[in-house]
Amino acid sequence: MMKPMPASTTPGAPASTRDRLLDAAAELFYREGVGVGIEALCRRAGVSKRSMYQLFASKDEVMAASLERSAPAYQAFLLPPAADDRPPRARILHVFERLEEAAAAPDFRGCPYVAAAVEVKSPEHPASLVARRSKDALTAFFQQEAERAGAKDPTLLARQLTIVFDGAGARAVVQAQGLDGLAVATVGALLDGAGIHS
């Protein structure tokens, strides 16, 4: 699933206050938006406000840290494993197949990183900085695969693929329905145009 997942903790170990707070934050902000209050957040996490403020200076910091914490699980969901030795085209399409899968769920609310950046309305908000890094990591994956495939302009292609990823996510939100192959078809057309047939 694309919605933020609790990041892994040591198996068997009880989740720390910090982890419980950030996992609750990731889920609540994704589902209800940036307007979620400190009270609701702490209640959900089972953490006192005092404990929260001992760990974080502000709600903005909690939001950024929660996005940061779910980034590895998010990437693991979207990207093919390093050991997957399929050619670049298949590895790129893998990301969009995952997106289509996530977008078909009724509780899909788009890419959590784009949503955060759109909602906070400020490029300097700590959550915006995390969103930018997350998106840059996706673009870097596309670029690496485009280079492997010998694309003429891997940087341009990687940015185009990122745009399709985010536009497809936005479409699923606005239309409130799955993508039905649209993201994969669009990327297929761009890869064809770039001469990446395998």
Place this chain on the structure above:
Amino acid sequence: MMKPMPASTTPGAPASTRDRLLDAAAELFYREGVGVGIEALCRRAGVSKRSMYQLFASKDEVMAASLERSAPAYQAFLLPPAADDRPPRARILHVFERLEEAAAAPDFRGCPYVAAAVEVKSPEHPASLVARRSKDALTAFFQQEAERAGAKDPTLLARQLTIVFDGAGARAVVQAQGLDGLAVATVGALLDGAGIHS
């Protein structure tokens, strides 16, 4: 500009309470997000809360009506005039040139309709319904041009172009910078692939 513009009123006539309220709402929601309160909104519009509640049942209704009210100005900004007799490719690219222009402004916060749908987190919110209609109108324009150009699958192409539009808008927000030709280049590649060279 892509941010919501005051819709036109009869020249010389004083703006009605409703119009002042909706114009202030469009501006505030776009700039600050769905969390803007009724108090701030009424203060900005110079309208009493009582007057607001005489006109609208809820903030959700104000939000939807403000998006509805700015739709014609938004479309007029993005779409080429009907009298523009350039071929389909140029008319489609016109939309993306406008987007690039809007996205270069420091106060660009993405497509106001997508932003609203992302922020309200509910497909049944009245603002989500307006967002869907606005996006469908853009897709319908693309489809009409794709048909004129003899595209093999105008419906698919129109959806792909809409995805690029929204993904490019998301990118400008996340990266907090202009698109530098990326939206136009991506659409050019898709139009090439669809055999639309003029």
